[in-house]
Amino acid sequence: MGSLVxxxxxxxxxxRFGVGPVIITGFVVSPLAQVPLLLAGPGRGWQIVLATTLTVQLFWATAAGVSQRTLRQILCDPAFQGRMQAVSTTVTAGSRPLAAATAGTLALVLDVPAVLAVGALLQVVPVLLLLASPVRALRAMPVLPAPAAVPPAREGTS
Known part of the structure; x- marks a missing residue:
């Protein structure tokens, strides 16, 4: 439900808020959403808290994702759209198995809450990078000039 909304x-x-703030807020919410997971105990109350937190996290992740993909598509030359999307998908989806293996290995050495805390702390890194980037001040999607039209070749000339 959170993603749909x-x-x-x-x-x-x-x-209303600007492209940059929406992207950054989405990235800020993700590590914050890990806090209830670290504190949760048994019982229906915690189930409700975790479900609500996940809904809010998915809401902001989707808003940030749509915003950042739109921004990348606007800034990327149309001839490279496919490559750009393929690289983005490879980096994000391709890193998941490595992250899962790393988390599993850490869980053998540390306890699960410690591994979750490490994961939450690592999620702060993209927030810091975004805050140091021009995205922070981006209020509207950039409008790039239309590419110059190439006049059609005249017949009989080379």
Missing amino acids: GALLTSRMTD
Whole structure:
């Protein structure tokens, strides 16, 4: 539900708050959403807290994802759109098995809450990078000039 609502409200949020703030907020919410997971205990109350937290996290992850993909597509030359998306997908999806193996190995040495805390702390790194980047000040999607039209070749000339 969080992802669906995030997808539906992204353009309104970027219009109101700005593209950069929406992207950064999405990245900020992710490590914060790990805190209830670290504190959770048994019982229905914690189940409700975790479900609510996940819904909010998915809302912001979707809003940030839609915003950043749109920004990349605007800035990327149309001839390289496929490559750009392939690289992005490879880096994000391709790193998951490595991250899972690393987390599993750490869980053998540390306990699971410690591994979850390490994961939450590592999620702060992209936030710091975004805060140091021009994305921080981005309020609207950039409007790039249209590419110059190439005049058609005249017949009989080379």
